[in-house]
Amino acid sequence: MKRNKQSLEAALGEIDRRHLRRHRRTVESHSSSSVVVDGRELVNFCSNDYLGLAQHPAIANAMAQAASVHGAGSGASHLVTGHGIEHAKLEEDLAAFTGRERALLFSTGYMANLAAVTAFAERGDTVLLDRLNHASLIDAGLLSGARFKRYAHSDVSALKDALRDETRSALVATDGVFSMDGDVAPLPDLAAAASEHEAWLVVDDAHGLGVLGSSGRGTLEHFGLSAREVPLLVGTFGKALGTFGAFIAGDNDVIELLMQRARTYIFTTALPQPVAAATRAALALMQKESWRREKVLALTQRFRSAAQQLSITLADSNTPIQPVIIGTAEAALAVSKALLDAGFWVAAIRPPTVPPGTARLRITFSADHTESQVDALVDALSSVTR
Numbered sequence: 211m212k213r214n215k216q217s218l219e220a221a222l223g224e225i226d227r228r229h230l231r232r233h234r235r236t237v238e239s240h241s242s243s244s245v246v247v248d249g250r251e252l253v254n255f256c257s258n259d260y261l262g263l264a265q266h267p268a269i270a271n272a273m274a275q276a277a278s279v280h281g282a283g284s285g286a287s288h289l290v291t292g293h294g295i296e297h298a299k300l301e302e303d304l305a306a307f308t309g310r311e312r313a314l315l316f317s318t319g320y321m322a323n324l325a326a327v328t329a330f331a332e333r334g335d336t337v338l339l340d341r342l343n344h345a346s347l348i349d350a351g352l353l354s355g356a357r358f359k360r361y362a363h364s365d366v367s368a369l370k371d372a373l374r375d376e377t378r379s380a381l382v383a384t385d386g387v388f389s390m391d392g393d394v395a396p397l398p399d400l401a402a403a404a405s406e407h408e409a410w411l412v413v414d415d416a417h418g419l420g421v422l423g424s425s426g427r428g429t430l431e432h433f434g435l436s437a438r439e440v441p442l443l444v445g446t447f448g449k450a451l452g453t454f455g456a457f458i459a460g461d462n463d464v465i466e467l468l469m470q471r472a473r474t475y476i477f478t479t480a481l482p483q484p485v486a487a488a489t490r491a492a493l494a495l496m497q498k499e500s501w502r503r504e505k506v507l508a509l510t511q512r513f514r515s516a517a518q519q520l521s522i523t524l525a526d527s528n529t530p531i532q533p534v535i536i537g538t539a540e541a542a543l544a545v546s547k548a549l550l551d552a553g554f555w556v557a558a559i560r561p562p563t564v565p566p567g568t569a570r571l572r573i574t575f576s577a578d579h580t581e582s583q584v585d586a587l588v589d590a591l592s593s594v595t596r
């Protein structure tokens with residue numbers, strides 16, 4: 211693109227023409243599951259704060275307390291002088307929580323995914339990705355320089371065919387819970403296929419962690435899978451744990467190689483220690499207060515049965531991510547706007563985040579929602595989608 215006004219205007223005009231312009235709204239205050247935007251209170255049905263921990267006072271206090279001891283910034287990368295006591299303790303907690311030898315912290319899930327893929331696949335190898343994987347895994351595959359293939363969504367036989375034809379070393383990567391669809395990857399079969407071909411398997415459990423499994427350990431616990439079956443587990447803190455940052459958990463050597471090779475680990479400032487301290491508090495709270503997980507899943511089921519009674523078409527998801535597929539970007543925006551007018555904030559998700567023609571409402575539930583808020587949402591949804 212040329213550096214001039216006409217080129218910029220043309221690029222932005224094209225985005226508008228396709229109804230794909232993105233806007234932000236400034237949230238003036240949070241209280242439980244509601245937010246104030248432009249002076250109006252809205253019930254928030256589009257955050258990833260599934261357990262209602264993002265504003266939890268005990269977690270905020272842990273952050274403030276650590277800031278008063280360690281300061282706000284880490285001052286360097288982990289491999290220089292940025293690795294502190296709170297980081298070390300959080301990594302130990304995460305290793306214990308995931309039942310793996312070690313865990314390694316990253317500043318974001320995006321960076322953890324870039325690391326997990328590029329440390330184990332390079333030029334001369336092949337990366338196999340689910341078509342609906344999170345953008346960061348797709349970008350990781352491209353960045354790796356490996357041959358890049360996408361298999362049909364959750365299609366184990368397509369993956370097996372691709373692996374059977376593969377003469378190179380391979381890495382398979384999948385979301386555990388798909389972020390825009392809420393469905394769960396067929397992990398036992400994916401793990402068996404990857405293992406049979408000695409291919410690495412990366413599972414990004416950003417939306418499973420804290421939500422699935424009898425003790426909130428995520429999609430792997432849901433299926434009873436271990437480190438042997440899934441060598442690279444990526445988890446994020448910005449979703450159910452309510453803080454910020456990410457980790458990769460695995461065997462000693464896996465983590466050691468990541469530390470040596472992953473450029474998004476080596477060439478970046480360590481996460482602030484107060485964030486690590488807050489995340490430790492969140493991890494403990496999440497395990498202690500299992501009612502949060504039970505409640506968000508119960509609200510999800512309440513939503514599904516009420517919506518089905520009103521003939522609202524739902525997706526095949528039993529997680530707190532409940533998409534309602536609308537179709538065009540323009541129509542999805544209109545429905546989202548109508549819900550906003552009714553006091554509900556439900557984001558319209560458009561391409562390129564989702565495939566063309568599948569623009570949707572992405573409704574998410576939190577342990578902070580009440581049953582009556584969920585019922586009111588279903589009523590509003592039924593009148594605006596009619």
Ligand SMILES: *Cc1c(COP(=O)(O)O)cnc(C)c1O
Pocket residue numbers: 317318319320321323344346385389414416417446447448455456
């Ligand atoms: C949010 C998300 C990420 C990115 O995590 P950040 O910590 O927000 O960068 C990665 N993968 C999935 C599936 C996600 O939903």
